[in-house]
Amino acid sequence: MGLIKESQQKQLKDRFKKLDGNVKLIVFTQEMECQYCEQTRQLMQDIAALSDKIAVEVYDFVADSDEVERYKIDKIPATVVEGEKDYGIRFYGIPAGYEFTSLIDTIVAVSKGESDLSEETKTALAQLKDNVHIQVFVTLTCPYCPRAVEMAHKLAIESDFIAGDMVESVEFPHLTHKYNVMAVPKVIINEDIQFEGALPEKEFVENVMKVSES
Amino acid sequence: MGSGLLDLKLIMPDEDQDRVSQSGEPYELLIIGGGPAGMTAAVYSARKQIRTLLVSEDLGGQLLWTSDIENYMGYQYITGRELTDKFKSQMEQFPIVDIIVGDSVGKLAREDDQFVATTASDRKYIGKTVIIASGKRSRPLNVPGERELIGRGVSYCATCDAPLFKGKDVAVIGGGNSGLTAVVDLMGIASKIYVVNISPTWQADPVIVEKTEGAENVTPLLSHRVTSIRGENVVTGITVESLGTQESKELSVQGVFIEIGLLPNSEFVSNLVQLNRWGEIIVDCGCRTNVPGVFGAGDVTSVPEKQISVAIGEGSKAALSAYKYLLMHT
Numbered sequence: 447m448g449l450i451k452e453s454q455q456k457q458l459k460d461r462f463k464k465l466d467g468n469v470k471l472i473v474f475t476q477e478m479e480c481q482y483c484e485q486t487r488q489l490m491q492d493i494a495a496l497s498d499k500i501a502v503e504v505y506d507f508v509a510d511s512d513e514v515e516r517y518k519i520d521k522i523p524a525t526v527v528e529g530e531k532d533y534g535i536r537f538y539g540i541p542a543g544y545e546f547t548s549l550i551d552t553i554v555a556v557s558k559g560e561s562d563l564s565e566e567t568k569t570a571l572a573q574l575k576d577n578v579h580i581q582v583f584v585t586l587t588c589p590y591c592p593r594a595v596e597m598a599h600k601l602a603i604e605s606d607f608i609a610g611d612m613v614e615s616v617e618f619p620h621l622t623h624k625y626n627v628m629a630v631p632k633v634i635i636n637e638d639i640q641f642e643g644a645l646p647e648k649e650f651v652e653n654v655m656k657v658s659e660s
Numbered sequence: 661m662g663s664g665l666l667d668l669k670l671i672m673p674d675e676d677q678d679r680v681s682q683s684g685e686p687y688e689l690l691i692i693g694g695g696p697a698g699m700t701a702a703v704y705s706a707r708k709q710i711r712t713l714l715v716s717e718d719l720g721g722q723l724l725w726t727s728d729i730e731n732y733m734g735y736q737y738i739t740g741r742e743l744t745d746k747f748k749s750q751m752e753q754f755p756i757v758d759i760i761v762g763d764s765v766g767k768l769a770r771e772d773d774q775f776v777a778t779t780a781s782d783r784k785y786i787g788k789t790v791i792i793a794s795g796k797r798s799r800p801l802n803v804p805g806e807r808e809l810i811g812r813g814v815s816y817c818a819t820c821d822a823p824l825f826k827g828k829d830v831a832v833i834g835g836g837n838s839g840l841t842a843v844v845d846l847m848g849i850a851s852k853i854y855v856v857n858i859s860p861t862w863q864a865d866p867v868i869v870e871k872t873e874g875a876e877n878v879t880p881l882l883s884h885r886v887t888s889i890r891g892e893n894v895v896t897g898i899t900v901e902s903l904g905t906q907e908s909k910e911l912s913v914q915g916v917f918i919e920i921g922l923l924p925n926s927e928f929v930s931n932l933v934q935l936n937r938w939g940e941i942i943v944d945c946g947c948r949t950n951v952p953g954v955f956g957a958g959d960v961t962s963v964p965e966k967q968i969s970v971a972i973g974e975g976s977k978a979a980l981s982a983y984k985y986l987l988m989h990t
Contacts, residue, residue, distance in 0.1 A: 547673035588820035
């Protein structure tokens with residue numbers, strides 16, 4: 447039995463009718479699949495089955511080293527949501543629970559190839575000259591987390607310098623330990639800038655722009 | 661399907677969150693807040709063909725972090741998220757209601773016969789009448805260490821943060837429904853759970869209390885209060901005091917979940933309408949505040965019993981009162 451209920455499949459099919467460009471869900475797992483690797487792969491395959499515009503590719507974290515290298519994947523399960531190009535959007539861990547909303551909204555945004563971020567934000571992002579890596583730590587039971595994840599992913603769509611990760615905290619305890627994640631959403635920007643909570647767009651972007659200042 | 665530690669139930673995204681018609685005319689009704697009271701008010705106003713705008717940080721309010729609901733009539737059991745979705749689709753079927761999500765009203769002022777709401781993102785909306793249904797937020801303990809350690813072990817959202825405390829020792833402060841629900845959430849995750857409650861008995865409903873009874877990793881501390889939260893960068897412990905013996909003791913914990921009730925989100929109207937000593941908006945049985953044209957509904961008001969079903973009733977009354985007001989004043 448899949449994770450997506452029948453009524454949800456119907457809703458998603460309707461929503462996906464409005465997709466613009468093609469979207470590829472690139473899943474990294476391994477031969478002996480970890481529990482959530484298997485479920486992540488299954489979830490992405492089930493989503494892809496709901497629209498002609500969504501395709502799925504599955505790679506092995508050990509055997510397919512070229513793809514692992516190309517997409518800079520360092521842990522699994524990992525899912526890349528790729529549109530016209532690789533915007534740098536990653537989901538590490540299974541995007542179920544509240545993060546399912548992030549996944550679907552991100553698929554729609556990637557298909558469109560642009561975000562609804564404000565003109566001010568876009569102007570600010572044009573000034574970026576350094577790479578920015580945004581990691582958003584979440585739990586699947588957190589209603590505020592998708593707002594932070596989607597912000598990171600929208601920023602990744604708007605700027606080639608920005609990569610945005612969702613990281614599901616329970617599946618990567620070594621990272622939650624490393625970054626001292628004790629509340630979610632927790633946002634880590636290039637290792638040194640961090641904050642908790644789903645900040646509004648303006649403040650989120652201010653934090654991103656600090657990267658260039660330092 | 662064995663899902664292990666994670667709850668994999670998929671939650672569907674909202675589509676087209678903002679829905680605003682571009683007529684430029686003032687709205688007949690502004691609804692501030694999108695919890696059960698606000699959404700119900702929107703349904704009632706829509707059915708009266710009142711041009712309405714609902715502005716809210718989110719749709720669902722406190723329902724969003726309510727896990728199980730067993731006392732909302734019509735459903736023996738439903739999750740807060742599922743009930744939210746039902747409320748939402750019921751409201752969204754009426755195109756006359758404009759909806760703005762992700763913004764909150766920071767100021768409400770009367771200008772002549774109209775009310776101007778200014779939001780956090782500095783947008784202004786004008787309405788002939790207003791329903792304030794802005795709900796409540798978590799109340800802090802106000803003890804040393806609490807503010808400094810928010811996000812470093814101090815949490816006000818047990819559903820969000822509980823999964824991060826696997827195998828750790830934690831304390832839940834509060835013995836009401838939210839406190840003991842947090843205990844239930846943590847029972848399968850944390851190693852040891854202290855439950856600190858200022859009263860000698862639990863205030864929670866007996867059905868919730870039952871779920872925590874007999875759990876080996878739960879230590880109740882009734883008639884105790886927290887006097888401080890300790891820790892440099894992260895929480896390392898709390899100090900509790902027995903109200904009977906006045907004795908203090910130190911408990912070593914890495915997480916503190918504070919569930920001691922709620923504060924009304926009424927600061928932004930404190931200069932406009934009358935509040936009671938708890939900061940709640942004083943309303944009469946028709947949801948009228950002391951300012952004609954301004955109504956209140958749900959948890960933010962002085963109406964006793966903060967329940968979903970009460971908020972639903974109050975939201976409907978507020979919209980019908982606003983409708984009558986509009987009939988008489990336009």
